[in-house]
């Protein structure tokens with residue numbers, strides 16, 4: 001459904017009127033396209049405190065394709081290396097580095113603060129590094145004009161190149177609707193990528209719930225990045241599913257993900273080479289307040305959104321159908337973080353997905369060489385949200401730092417980043433794609 005307010009504020013009279021009324025001023029977001037693959041301007045690399053990763057970080061920033069310019073008057077990207085900030089006093093250097101430049105950033109810019117995991121042994125270091133989280137989340141709310149701010153934690157002993165895929169994603173138009181996020185990397189070495197423009201070449205991906213909405217967009221972005229995609233949806237959605245498959249040169253697999261033989265049928269569809277990327281996107285809502293909710297509605301939501309995710313992941317991992325170097329990406333929701341009136345079943349299922357990801361991620365990496373992450377979408381413009389009553393829909397759209405809803409492609413770009421071979425150090429993470437929604441913030 002079109003966001004007419006966003007259109008209105010994009011016109012001069014509309015901007016004038018809405019400013020006078022003190023209404024939100026959403027900026028049109030610049031998303032990835034062949035014509036605009038990069039941010040529009042140079043990158044400023046700043047440091048606060050004594051960093052041990054300056055050279056490694058410079059290499060990773062060079063890999064973004066942006067021009068790194070220490071004198072950039074109007075930077076599109078600003079990266080502040082704050083890994084060396086280990087005390088409350090040291091935070092003054094964070095202020096000193098960003099205060100003079102933050103105002104000059106180009107619209108639609110990106111600020112990425114690099115930190116390191118808070119220590120369980122040094123509470124001064126932990127306080128300073130945790131402080132960066134509050135700092136970045138506030139900055140995301142202040143920047144405006146379609147700009148975003150994130151914190152990436154790089155652990156001591158990180159493998160060379162471990163942060164590259166993450167910085168490429170965050171410092172690009174692909175992360176347009178991601179803000180106020182904290183991403184904590186592991187020390188895992190990136191898997192090699194033969195072709196940076198098509199990093200999923202030679203990989204097979206399966207996307208559930210791919211006949212429409214976010215799933216169709218995920219399938220499309222994974223195909224764009226070179227993957228062979230198998231699109232799965234319920235048999236009732238077969239016509240849409242086949243249309244999606246034909247458009248992408250994908251394989252259609254009409255199948256209810258809750259079927260007892262779902263994992264076996266997925267494995268068969270991916271044979272003989274096996275599956276590299278498993279995207280659990282299928283999801284349903286059956287809203288009612290708990291007092292009015294029959295057991296059947298509860299069970300349907302838990303079964304589709306959580307139990308089938310657990311079952312198929314377990315079976316595909318243990319049977320070896322999911323290849324080493326594989327990626328599992330599940331779909332949570334900010335409702336699973338903040339809770340939502342009338343959605344005890346849905347929020348429970350989506351919070352369960354977060355539990356699954358955090359627990360299985362480290363073990364799946366150690367035992368199978370597979371990462372497990374989740375996206376947590378906020379308000380995304382799809383058929384699901386078009387059905388929401390007008391006033392609640394408007395509130396959902398505006399109550400975030402970017403004052404607008406996201407598009408399916410915003411979620412899809414995040415999934416594609418998790419799926420990259422270069423993202424081996426991204427594991428057990430839940431990335432909110434919500435424009436920094438106030439819900440559950």
Ligand SMILES: NC(=O)c1ccc[n+]([C@@H]2O[C@H](COP(=O)([O-])OP(=O)(O)OC[C@H]3O[C@@H](n4cnc5c(N)ncnc54)[C@H](O)[C@@H]3O)[C@@H](O)[C@H]2O)c1
Nearest residue numbers: 209213214233234256257281282283333377379380382384
């Ligand atoms: N749209 C949003 O704002 C939003 C926000 C947060 C989370 N999400 C989550 O993102 C995912 C996609 O949402 P969407 O808005 O594109 O929804 P959608 O309803 O447009 O699409 C969901 C797809 O899943 C399929 N599906 C449902 N049950 C299935 C089953 N048993 N087996 C196979 N396929 C099944 C449906 O047929 C449909 O094609 C869901 O998990 C949803 O909970 C969406």
